[in-house]
């Protein structure tokens with residue numbers, strides 16, 4: 347069984363994709379939004395537990411107003427267009443980020459989708475919208491100190507105060523568009539994530555490339571601080587054996 351259960355995607359390269367075709371950047375976003383639906387379907391098909399997609403960062407507010415409003419419009423369109431399929435496929439949907447600044451209609455659609463899918467047991471689909479990794483951590487730290495003044499925070503405390511704790515750590519982060527950075531995405535959850543950067547721009551990304559990346563990364567050895575070629579269990583068993591023989595040797599001397 348694949349060790350990749352939670353995939354996070356930075357959907358990048360829409361603007362460059364459009365520019366190369368001498369089209370306005372927003373054309374790239376429109377084409378990119380169709381790919382979102384394809385990749386959600388693929389994630390569901392291959393049985394991933396969680397898929398988190400970076401759709402709008404806290405830094406993206408600095409883009410031209412027309413581009414920002416197009417991204418908002420596309421989120422709304424996705425929620426309307428995909429509603430039936432999300433419900434039919436038992437997908438559990440949530441938006442992470444500060445959504446209170448979005449248009450009222452979009453907030454209602456998000457809340458409605460979250461409520462309708464609250465009991466779903468399939469793929470946990472998350473859109474990071476008006477999301478920033480630092481903001482998420484700060485929000486959690488401030489909430490903790492407000493509720494438990496003077497107490498020391500543990501990793502579990504912080505984990506529980508993330509926007510969507512049940513999705514847990516990211517196993518694989520994919521970034522399209524060729525840049526090799528994480529742009530303030532899921533900073534806490536990606537501590538041990540595998541990283542895969544593809545030059546493919548988001549509107550050209552396909553379910554087939556997505557599946558190939560997952561297959562490829564599943565073959566990488568994830569060591570979590572352990573040594574090469576050994577699982578944690580094998581390693582600890584071997585260590586116990588070595589200690590035993592050192593001890594016996596010592597006793598014989």
Ligand code: IPE
Pocket residue numbers: 357358359360361362363401402403406417523
């Ligand atoms: C990613 O594509 C989409 C968002 C950030 C919302 P970009 O718009 O960043 O495309 P490039 O990186 O300029 O090509």
Ligand code: IPE
Pocket residue numbers: 356357358359400401402403405406525527529
């Ligand atoms: C990251 O892409 C944010 C999203 C994909 C939503 P950007 O294109 O905004 O990232 P930078 O600014 O190039 O790092």
Ligand code: MG
Pocket residue numbers: 358359360523
């Ligand atoms: Mg970009």
